[in-house]
Amino acid sequence: MDWSREEVEAIVADYLQMLTMELAGQSFNKTQHRRWLQGKLNGRSDASIEFKHCNISAAMIDLGFPYIRGYQPRSNYQALLAIVAEEQVRGKITLDHAALAAVQQPAVVPTQTDFTKVKSEAPKKQHQAKEAVNPLLFRAVKRDYLEREAQNSSLGLAGEEFVVQFEHWRLVGMGQHRLADRVEHVSVSKGDGLGYDVLSFESDGRERLIEVKTTTFGRDTPFFVSRGELALSQGAKDQFHLYRLFEFRKSPRLFDLPGSLDQHCLLDPVTYRASFG
Known part of the structure; x- marks a missing residue:
């Protein structure tokens, strides 16, 4: 009914x-x-x-x-x-x-984290149709709070630093101490125009290019990507990984979207807002 x-x-x-x-x-x-x-x-x-x-x-x-x-x-x-x-x-x-x-609200990196509990399954891209809604309807709301959060530089930086620590832990856990010591926060050391934030490695030494997107909200919260990030995910799909951090203030979790982003997400062609449904 x-x-x-x-x-x-x-x-x-x-x-x-x-x-x-x-x-x-x-x-x-x-x-x-x-x-x-x-x-x-x-x-x-x-x-x-x-x-x-x-x-x-x-x-x-x-x-x-x-x-x-x-x-x-x-x-x-x-x-x-x-x-x-x-x-x-x-x-x-x-x-x-x-x-x-x-x-x-500003954010800081958690000081104590059990990294064994951080990884999560990624949401699945959905193709369910909604009932027809006036396309101007949602543009009428005066703020996009999710876009505002995406522009929170303190939160973004804290998320990237968290991933640097996570990658160091991941590589040490595989016995790759030298590679762990080479993990680099490149958005800080080389600038934010590379299309990724953290340089890490696979166990065989191949480079892993990690773009980090952080939210304090739930796993299914959409995120925003740049044209350069999307292009890198397509052009370097064997190396590119997007780490989506969620519930960052409460208990940080993350899922990994490897390779081309459009295979994982529904991308708005104007804003590059990435969602799963």
Whole structure:
């Protein structure tokens, strides 16, 4: 049964409240929120509500917002959901302030990390179609918070330094101490125009060219690549790796996208915004 506008408005409003609290560092109970929602919805099951939360996460990404941890984006959402989400975020001043503070906050490299728990599986590129939505709809929102975070130089530098440490650990673990000592933070030592940030190595000494993209949000958060980075991933696909760091402030994790980026991601032809659904 399709969700009515009243139901969609209720669940989106509750989602935005939880998202605002998460971005502000305040705790909340998802189960309590879900139970409250059931009184506002037409007998929807827990599974149906959870699935809708995941749809909202996908809509928030398309609006340039982060999403709530644990509600992995499901991109095949209804057009009505997109419309209601866009309507509601416009009036949420506190959400705007919380999101801006979250994406602009400086970052530092964690001092103690168990690198054995850092690697993660990469999301799979999806090809699910959404219902037709006015293409001007999402351009109307005044900020793209994910793009703002991508421009956070403190966060970017901290992520690159983290990867330098990770690569040193990886090579030492393979018994390649000399190669580990040659890992280089090239975006600092040689400038940021090379198309990659860290020079590392394979166990046989071949160069590994690593571009680092860091977010404090979830695994499925889109990232932005430059024309040069995309070209390098295609021209040096046997050497190029994009390391996507996520949940960086909480507990850093990363996944690796080796080779040409367009085989892993859906790339917006104008902004080179890379997403998975």
